[in-house]
Amino acid sequence: MSGLAYEDLEETARLKAIMCVTGPNALGYTGTATRACSVLPDKGPDMLRVDVHQPGDRSSTVQDLYNALKLEGVHGPRPRRLADAEDLIVSELAHTPRLVVVLGAHELQTVALKMI
Numbered sequence: 712m713s714g715l716a717y718e719d720l721e722e723t724a725r726l727k728a729i730m731c732v733t734g735p736n737a738l739g740y741t742g743t744a745t746r747a748c749s750v751l752p753d754k755g756p757d758m759l760r761v762d763v764h765q766p767g768d769r770s771s772t773v774q775d776l777y778n779a780l781k782l783e784g785v786h787g788p789r790p791r792r793l794a795d796a797e798d799l800i801v802s803e804l805a806h807t808p809r810l811v812v813v814l815g816a817h818e819l820q821t822v823a824l825k826m827i
Contacts, residue, residue: 724810729827759809766818769793776800776826797826 723730761779765771773796777789780803790796804811804827811827813819819827 727808729824757807757809758812760812760814762814763816763819763823766815766823767820769820769822772819772823773797773800776823780804801826 720730722728759779761775763772763775770793773793774789777783777796777800780800782799782803783789786799790799813827816824816827
């Protein structure tokens with residue numbers, strides 16, 4: 712990953728924006744993102760890696776994010792209503808800065824991308 716890409720990642724984290732990293736295979740871009748995140752300043756946000764198992768399925772995506780954020784330990788099992796679970800996820804991400812790395816994000820539904 713070039714120095715310019717590292718600068719882009721730093722800027723993305725600072726702005727709380729979205730950056731898409733693609734590659735010829737999952738290991739290529741996952742490794743690239745992991746290496747890039749490892750050189751971010753220590754004062755930067757914690758990194759959260761989420762592997763969305765069924766990106767086209769809203770319920771599965773919400774469950775994967777809920778699990779990755781470890782919200783069950785704070786709020787108990789995921790609420791039955793997806794909207795309630797999404798609200799908890801959005802609140803957690805808004806109040807606890809994190810660099811969220813979503814593997815396969817390019818396959819997510821629009822609603823899931825908006826939530827992130």
